[in-house]
Amino acid sequence: MSASGWWEAASRRVPIAGWPAWARWLAVALLYLWLFAGFWLMFKGSQGIRLLGLAMFAAGLPLLVHSGRILMRERSRLADRRYVRQFMPAMLLYMVVMLYVWPLQQGMPPGWLKTATVLSPVVPIIWVIWGSICYVLASDEMQRLQHLVALAIGVSVVCVASLALGFLGAARMIVLNGSLALMMVYPAICITYGVVRCVLVWRARSE
Amino acid sequence: MINRIRELRGERGWSQADLAERLDVSRQTVNAIETGKYDPSLPLAFKIARLFGLSIESIFEPEPQAATPMVSRHPME
Numbered sequence: 001m002s003a004s005g006w007w008e009a010a011s012r013r014v015p016i017a018g019w020p021a022w023a024r025w026l027a028v029a030l031l032y033l034w035l036f037a038g039f040w041l042m043f044k045g046s047q048g049i050r051l052l053g054l055a056m057f058a059a060g061l062p063l064l065v066h067s068g069r070i071l072m073r074e075r076s077r078l079a080d081r082r083y084v085r086q087f088m089p090a091m092l093l094y095m096v097v098m099l100y101v102w103p104l105q106q107g108m109p110p111g112w113l114k115t116a117t118v119l120s121p122v123v124p125i126i127w128v129i130w131g132s133i134c135y136v137l138a139s140d141e142m143q144r145l146q147h148l149v150a151l152a153i154g155v156s157v158v159c160v161a162s163l164a165l166g167f168l169g170a171a172r173m174i175v176l177n178g179s180l181a182l183m184m185v186y187p188a189i190c191i192t193y194g195v196v197r198c199v200l201v202w203r204a205r206s207e
Numbered sequence: 208m209i210n211r212i213r214e215l216r217g218e219r220g221w222s223q224a225d226l227a228e229r230l231d232v233s234r235q236t237v238n239a240i241e242t243g244k245y246d247p248s249l250p251l252a253f254k255i256a257r258l259f260g261l262s263i264e265s266i267f268e269p270e271p272q273a274a275t276p277m278v279s280r281h282p283m284e
């Protein structure tokens with residue numbers, strides 16, 4: 001049984017959807033705490049602790065998708081299960097690449113091998129983006145509208161913030177790390193999109 | 208748009224999740240349609256009508272128009 005299938009079966013056995021709202025929120029908050037603890041261990045611990053963190057993160061990944069459904073008392077649709085099947089291995093691969101492959105480039109001489117190693121984290125990110133596109137295309141019409149509005153607002157916020165930072169940097173009022181700033185574009189869009197989508201979903205679900 | 212979906216769903220003893228599954232949409236979308244927060248597209252409206260065995264106009268009807276003047280006036284007037 002796949003991880004997402006296991007989670008579905010577990011959700012049916014533990015009738016979370018029937019719990020009061022505060023209990024559902026508490027359960028999800030605790031599960032997210034677990035996820036972030038795993039993430040923290042991956043980057044802070046020794047080799048063994050890192051592996052433990054990776055295992056915790058892997059176990060907690062399905063929550064990223066399913067916790068929202070628990071809170072909204074949504075039944076998992078085929079598109080959700082497909083997204084989990086694409087998102088989970090892609091994120092795990094990304095973590096493994098960032099932890100064990102990307103650091104190898106530090107001692108390498110310039111060449112195709114170094115270029116390939118440096119760019120290796122982009123591959124799982126393309127996989128994540130592909131999964132996200134498939135998920136949006138498989139959403140129903142109202143959800144697609146929410147995705148569109150959330151993405152438009154999210155991208156606009158990131159554009160304004162980057163423009164402001166760019167002006168401050170050009171005037172030498174702040175010192176910007178160009179590489180870091182470019183790498184933060186995708187996570188920043190994901191975060192702003194996610195926050196806006198949460199607000200839109202919350203507004204739509206209130207009776 | 209006003210609709211009778213909640214009433215029709217209640218008559219059949221379906222939950223929002225049941226209806227969502229039959230329409231292949233999310234429960235959130237069913238809730239938004241029932242509460243008038245979202246007006247479904249024509250294909251989804253036809254799907255709903257077919258599911259309940261009714262015509263679209265017997266499920267959906269436009270909200271009563273507020274009395275508005277026929278000629279628009281400049282706000283500064």
